[in-house]
Amino acid sequence: MEKLEKIMQDTAKHFLQEQKVDLIIGYKQGTIPLRTTPCFVTKPEDISQLVWNVCCDHDLTNFLLQPEYKDKKVGIIVKGCDARALVVCMAEGQIERKMVTIIGMPCPGMIDRKRIESELEPKEILVAEITEDQIHLKGKDFEQTLQKDDYIQASCKSCRYNNPPVCDVLIGGQPIELSFNDDLDEKLAELEAKSPDERWTYFTTLLSDCIRCYACRNACPLCYCKECFVDQTQPQWVGKTTNISDIMFYHMIRAFHVAGRCVECGACTRACPMNIDLRLITRKLQNIVKDRYGFEAGLDPNVPPPMGTHTMEDPQEFITEPE
Amino acid sequence: MKEKILPKEQLPQILKTLLESYKVFAPIKKNGFYVFGEIETPDEIALNYLNSKIPPKEIFYPRTEVLFTFTKSPQGIDIQEAINPSESRVIFGIRPCDAKSFTLLDKFFSYGKFKDPYYQTRRENTLLIGLACVNPRSTCFCTSINGSPFGEEGLDILFVDLGDKYFVKSLNLKGDELLDQLPGLTPASEKDRFNMTELLKKVLASMTPEIPIENINTKLEQLFDEEVFWDQFSQKCIGCASCTFLCPTCTCFDVVDEETSSSGKRIRLWDTCQFPLFTLHGSGHNPRPTKRQRLRQRVMHKFSYYPKTLDEIGCVGCGRCIIVCPVNQDIREVFKALQET
Amino acid sequence: MTVAEEKSQIKEEKSWEPKILAFLCNWCSYAGADLAGISRLQYPPNIRVVRVPCSGRVNPFYLIKALQAGWDGVLVSGCHPGDCHYLSGNLVARRRFAILKDIVEFMGISPGRLNFSWVSAAEGEKFSKVVKEVVEKVKKLGPIRKMVKE
Ligand code: SF4
Ligand code: SF4
Ligand code: SF4
Ligand code: FES
Numbered sequence: 001m002e003k004l005e006k007i008m009q010d011t012a013k014h015f016l017q018e019q020k021v022d023l024i025i026g027y028k029q030g031t032i033p034l035r036t037t038p039c040f041v042t043k044p045e046d047i048s049q050l051v052w053n054v055c056c057d058h059d060l061t062n063f064l065l066q067p068e069y070k071d072k073k074v075g076i077i078v079k080g081c082d083a084r085a086l087v088v089c090m091a092e093g094q095i096e097r098k099m100v101t102i103i104g105m106p107c108p109g110m111i112d113r114k115r116i117e118s119e120l121e122p123k124e125i126l127v128a129e130i131t132e133d134q135i136h137l138k139g140k141d142f143e144q145t146l147q148k149d150d151y152i153q154a155s156c157k158s159c160r161y162n163n164p165p166v167c168d169v170l171i172g173g174q175p176i177e178l179s180f181n182d183d184l185d186e187k188l189a190e191l192e193a194k195s196p197d198e199r200w201t202y203f204t205t206l207l208s209d210c211i212r213c214y215a216c217r218n219a220c221p222l223c224y225c226k227e228c229f230v231d232q233t234q235p236q237w238v239g240k241t242t243n244i245s246d247i248m249f250y251h252m253i254r255a256f257h258v259a260g261r262c263v264e265c266g267a268c269t270r271a272c273p274m275n276i277d278l279r280l281i282t283r284k285l286q287n288i289v290k291d292r293y294g295f296e297a298g299l300d301p302n303v304p305p306p307m308g309t310h311t312m313e314d315p316q317e318f319i320t321e322p323e
Numbered sequence: 324m325k326e327k328i329l330p331k332e333q334l335p336q337i338l339k340t341l342l343e344s345y346k347v348f349a350p351i352k353k354n355g356f357y358v359f360g361e362i363e364t365p366d367e368i369a370l371n372y373l374n375s376k377i378p379p380k381e382i383f384y385p386r387t388e389v390l391f392t393f394t395k396s397p398q399g400i401d402i403q404e405a406i407n408p409s410e411s412r413v414i415f416g417i418r419p420c421d422a423k424s425f426t427l428l429d430k431f432f433s434y435g436k437f438k439d440p441y442y443q444t445r446r447e448n449t450l451l452i453g454l455a456c457v458n459p460r461s462t463c464f465c466t467s468i469n470g471s472p473f474g475e476e477g478l479d480i481l482f483v484d485l486g487d488k489y490f491v492k493s494l495n496l497k498g499d500e501l502l503d504q505l506p507g508l509t510p511a512s513e514k515d516r517f518n519m520t521e522l523l524k525k526v527l528a529s530m531t532p533e534i535p536i537e538n539i540n541t542k543l544e545q546l547f548d549e550e551v552f553w554d555q556f557s558q559k560c561i562g563c564a565s566c567t568f569l570c571p572t573c574t575c576f577d578v579v580d581e582e583t584s585s586s587g588k589r590i591r592l593w594d595t596c597q598f599p600l601f602t603l604h605g606s607g608h609n610p611r612p613t614k615r616q617r618l619r620q621r622v623m624h625k626f627s628y629y630p631k632t633l634d635e636i637g638c639v640g641c642g643r644c645i646i647v648c649p650v651n652q653d654i655r656e657v658f659k660a661l662q663e664t
Numbered sequence: 665m666t667v668a669e670e671k672s673q674i675k676e677e678k679s680w681e682p683k684i685l686a687f688l689c690n691w692c693s694y695a696g697a698d699l700a701g702i703s704r705l706q707y708p709p710n711i712r713v714v715r716v717p718c719s720g721r722v723n724p725f726y727l728i729k730a731l732q733a734g735w736d737g738v739l740v741s742g743c744h745p746g747d748c749h750y751l752s753g754n755l756v757a758r759r760r761f762a763i764l765k766d767i768v769e770f771m772g773i774s775p776g777r778l779n780f781s782w783v784s785a786a787e788g789e790k791f792s793k794v795v796k797e798v799v800e801k802v803k804k805l806g807p808i809r810k811m812v813k814e
Contacts, residue, residue, distance in 0.1 A: 030651040030653075031651060031653040031655070032461065032646075032651070036651070037559060037650055037652075038558075038559040039559070040559075058649060058650055062561055114355070115355065121357075121372060121373055122372055122373050124373060124458070124460050140458070196772050196773065196774045196775070197772065197774075199770065200771070200772025201772070204772070209354065211386050211568060213563070213565060213568040214564070214598075215565045215649070218561055218562050218563040219561060219563055219649055231598075231600045236579070237723075237725035237729055238725070239581060239732075240387075240577070240579055241387040241581075241590055242386050242387045243387070243813055243814065245732050245812065245814070246813070248771065249728055249811070251771070252767055252768055253724060253725065253728065255767050255771075256724055256763060256764055256767055259763045259767065270649060271563055271649045273376070273377075273568065273569055273647050274354070274377075275355055275356060276354075281767075281770075281771075284766075284770050285767070288763055288766045288767070289763070292759075292762055292763070292766075306759065307759060307760070307763070310752060310755035310758065310759050311755075312746065312755070314758055314759060314762070315762070316745075316758055316762070318761070318762060318765055318780060319781055320739075320779050320780065320781040320794050320798060321781070322790065322796070323793075
């Protein structure tokens, strides 16, 4: 990955020097081990701050929608999932293709620092070194080596598009093929085979910890509404409490609002401070729009999102038609 | 003030005794992280932790709570208060920083002539038994904010882990009384006391160097309008508000009514200055429309307004906001930058 | 539960009748319901009607909120595809409801609680049949418990 990092820096620098872009949004080293933090580079000489490693899990497209970048030419570092989110924003007319220079990274899968940290607690990681397939960790009285593949983020294991489907340059020129063992589809099938009551129990248990902080919404690159339904008060459709009915209401509508748009980047699950795993819901959303409308989000900016279009022939097996 | 020694294997006995007469809250492990939860047996407790991910403030100040309910009758409107005197409780194993956060919450919930009865009734009947940090995180900065990994503020009793035994110290009358009821304690010797001080020295030495924060509030005030200063931090914030939701000293709340045509209730819920809605006026005007202003508010409130109104910094240095932030916003960077300006 | 309480609950459940909230498009199904009435067609009295300008006006909030408020089922009925007064309101609604139903049922609400139909102004008889079928379905499911708040 160091090689790619170098190429990425050179490419970004080139874009800045040529004034093809006003700024580059990328990642730099964070303040604690296994963390990177978004960084905004405007001067070519600062480009060496940019890093590329398996801790670059944050989705940077979020920033493009912010007013301060509206009229800027932005170069942005994206993984497969980020590029897809970008494509959705473009398809929805939120971002102009010509304003963005997409620097695509073939993504090898990001590591799950939350899980590593939680498994190690009460030991604390002070230094982390990551090689091609290992993670070396050091702390006060310990040293430990983990196999990288064992600690890939769950959402990356089930990723279907780790290489950006749309970009201006693909750093390194070589897509990466992923081959992780992933059981998300099996888990989903298992859940779907259960009775509604069992599924209700599953979801109410899963979501009972939700504190309604909306970090899942805010982290989502596609939740860009100026006023979110949970913030509306006149009328207030969704109760704001942690009553389970209100929680379910929130999650049903949140899922509905990202249906056909969600690119399974996993940002929501990653951001949740309560470690609630929303991936079965997001995978289900992919299947729903695929099965019904043959659609996959984030692959082509010129195809309208399924909820923004319709045909006379749409499936309607669910319509009550009495004999 | 009593100083005792408790062999570690006696701890379950202590917890059992506590469980007989109190509701006991202690750290437990859930979904891969630690929280404070009610325990029913001593073996549920998980003391081998750095700190809980969710601060224990929830115990006194729940995420949502009903303040009162109302029903409409032909006679008028009938209001039922929902203040329930709580049973006696103990929080066991709380970290000194979190105990200190309660002293801040106490001030906040009894500011001026108004006392918050909801918070107060829960708080009054609760004893706090702390567990000193012998293994502070690298993100902890309590020592920079007049705290200590062995801090006693807000606690009734402090436990210090000396390896095979606990050094147990009662810190006030309530603590004294409770200690008298607990089995298995023997008086601490001079040597134990010495060991404890040595341990404290060792722990302090292992901590991340203190961040100088003197004059921080005046400095912050001067920088209030410096957009560039705030932008360098707020730029990467995604406004998720995890930092405030998981902060032990954040207290902001929203009040909503939920009603039908004949009855309803008034509910208080956690809110956060990191959401634009927090300050949105009815007119549509928003005095804090950008994340620059919202991040500034978070910093100013804790490090400038709190010292002004309550004479104390509104942060205990637990580092939760640093750990939980998805984009690695590190409040220590703000202090560093402040030093440099 | 005492025996008496149990008995009274059984009795209550036996006499229980579902309450169904129906959102009817002003231009078709609402008129269809009217026609059913004028034609003296019998259908179960379990529905309460909310008249909406178009099935496309029905926000998913309404449906989930209805369940939350204790309605045992909901029905949205609009013009047949191609006949929408606003040309495509019902086509938008069709996608919307398909996805909403998939999600809500995936999360554990029983199929049969959320219902959709196309009934034109001329289909008074169809309207009465739709209502019968929906009421039957919801009756089988019993009173709603899952989404109800408290
Ligand atoms: S819903 Fe979650 S997985 Fe889907 S795009 Fe949003 S953040 Fe990513
Ligand atoms: S981030 Fe987690 S806790 Fe917060 S609203 Fe979303 S699911 Fe609930
Ligand atoms: S946790 Fe981080 S991203 Fe979220 S509001 Fe706080 S500073 Fe911003
Ligand atoms: S007008 Fe009847 S569905 Fe649109």
